[in-house]
Amino acid sequence: MQPIPIKVKNVTIYQYFNPLEPLTEVILTDGTGTYSLGTLGLNAFYNLTLDNEGKVTNPLNVHVKYYATFETESGHISTTPWMYCLDNSDNPEFGRTIHMVAADTNDIGVNVANESGFITLGALTNITVSQFFPPPAIGQRTLITNGTGNIIATKLGTPHEMGVQVDTGDWFGTILAGSKNIMISGKTKNGDTFSQTGYTVITGGKPAIFLKEFFQ
Structure with a gap:
């Protein structure tokens, strides 16, 4: 970004x-x-x-x-x-x-991907994560299915970043940090459909973290 x-x-x-x-x-x-x-x-x-x-x-x-x-x-x-x-x-x-994934013991609460750097906005289930490829390489690749996790936002920074943390699910292949054009869908705790695009991979392991910019 x-x-x-x-x-x-x-x-x-x-x-x-x-x-x-x-x-x-x-x-x-x-x-x-x-x-x-x-x-x-x-x-x-x-x-x-x-x-x-x-x-x-x-x-x-x-x-x-x-x-x-x-x-x-x-x-x-x-x-x-x-x-x-x-x-x-x-x-x-x-x-x-x-x-963003380094833990610095001298700096409490300032690392963006540290647990203390996130606000949890709500739980998600049935998470599917896909990557879309723009022209000329048109297509998409499924990265995660059957996922569970949370909608999150960073506490610090302006613009803030919101995103999704996927804790469990089925991973397909390697998810590379820095990959863009990520689409995430799922169900909120109220049963509503969640579907958004424009995320970037921050970490691709377990948990996987995806963020994008937003203004409050």
């Missing part, structure tokens, strides 16, 4: 501390700028660039970890994962790359 910059306002930057330590240090408030999240294969890329540094209350240092809260133009309030300060000028910039 190509990064899609969105305008943000009321940005507050905090220095990042170990989540188990009850420490908070505000660096600046009332910033404005752009925030973007992109994915490539198993990597997620986060970037925050400020048009102005707002009201500075503490020094901002390059290569130090920070996180931010902000409001989008539509009024959605979000919190970023921690990022490194890349530029501490009058137009500060922050960035980070996260490997």
Whole structure:
């Protein structure tokens, strides 16, 4: 997924501390700028660039970890994962790359494919996962049948990503991470039909995770 910059306002930057330590240090408030999240294969890329540094209350240092809260133009309030300060000028910039299936014991709750990084939206049964091939290679391949799992969404990032985690079922061949044009169908707990396209494979093992971008 190509990064899609969105305008943000009321940005507050905090220095990042170990989540188990009850420490908070505000660096600046009332910033404005752009925030973007992109994915490539198993990597997620986060970037925050400020048009102005707002009201500075503490020094901002390059290569130090920070996180931010902000409001989008539509009024959605979000919190970023921690990022490194890349530029501490009058137009500060922050960035980070996260490997979505790597567990980093030093970063609690920031890995996108970590269990703590998902919100469970609802259970799915009778899941079928297929991959469609665009022209000229027209056709499709069945990847999973008789699956059970959940509709999920990432807690962090703007745009957010929603998807499906398939825990059990019948796998057909190897499912390669980064594969696109994935269609998923199934039944919700209320018996309604769930059918969506446009997913990307994040992990193809058990569980298998498929994500796509959405805005709240």
